[in-house]
Amino acid sequence: MVLCQPSIQITRTTSFRRMSNAKPPLYHGCVPKEVVFVSTTTVSNEKPNASGLTPDQTRALPERSVDPNSPEARIVRSLRELYSCKAQNRSYEIYTRDAVFHDPIGTARGIDSIRAQFNALSKLFPRINVLKLRVLKNPPGTPANLLLIDQDVAYFRDAKAASPFKVVNSLLTLQLNDANQITRHTEEWDHDRETTPDDGFLGMLKEHRKRTTATLTDV
Template sequence: MTIRNFQTTGTDVGGSHFPFSIHRRITPSPSSSFTPWRIATQVVVPASSPLRRAMSRVSSPNTSGLPPQESKKLPERQAEPSEQKIISALKELYSCRPRESTYEVYNKDAVFQDPVGIATGADSIASQFNALVKVVVLFPRADIEKFRILKNPDGLPPGTILVDQDIAYYRDPNASSPTKTLNSLLTVFTDDKHMITRHVEEWDHLKDSSKEDGFFGTLNDHRKKITASLVNKLFHM
């Protein structure tokens, strides 16, 4: 028998409220003399709620084609000789020490995407990373604590590079521990000339929403393109 059904609200990380239902059902449990009743509780979350979307991101495949918990378990491999220049460039970018030659690994029409921006073209990508260097006063020190080149799962095109990395950011460059450590999955696609055609960064290996994810994904996709455009205008070198 069901003894209670009620509506309530929850709060997501951003502070938004959303409704959900709780259905509680009690049935006899004769097999246990100490627990005469068994209580089953079902939480029903609307499909459009922030909680449901967050739950979907945790289980959805990221750019590697695997859900986050699986891509984090991929074994490490050694870099191929043809990948060395790209690996060096990535380390320069994420330690906030890019040089003009760093961007030579990008195809002129390459696309860079992370949770806050989408940049199209090598010049725009350079503007994105150079902007990070120019605001480095917030975090004057960025250390690469982990940089694992991962073995590709089945289904990825030849020339794909997967990297699991931890970047430690310091407000105080002399501090013994970082202010924030950010884990991310880098998925880098290359052409037959070993130039980057697409560079995707996914924080904590979580799939980022895009226009393929419906209405909210389309809004987020548009927001990121606007962000990248503003950065390009402000910091283009």
């Protein structure tokens, strides 16, 4: 014998809605007074990063090839030099004079501040290796002047160490002008818009930057 349940108790739901035009199901001849249809569709709470996409979306973007003679190739070469602390004067030619650099530590405005920021890294880390630098394929709808790069950088406190002190994955979102120079350079760790404030590596870099680059504005 099956007993009719007068009500249905829902203990966990992600979202629900009433279906006024839906025909309620029968429970062995009994019709509940109210039927609640539960939707299991989940909505991502991830905030878009500088590319306008979510971190999961940019992490899933495929790599694309770059013409070795193109302006993009020159930008990639310069970025490798900058992030490995092997920059030359020409390395900074990829930026406009008033370019803005933003990362989880702070914001550098103008080419002189950007130069000071990269130069300061070599004082804290005697060895920095760019393990991976991939130019990503822009999805439909992305501005043509946007260059997206996924990179892994290894930071060593001891130049002779077998393993790095820290490996940081980040998304570089580069906005270019008509001359293929960078007007805005945004670096986001793990492709995330926000970085946890209790990250020990983040705190160490912030303190070092305050001591060595007075022209930078922390955020």
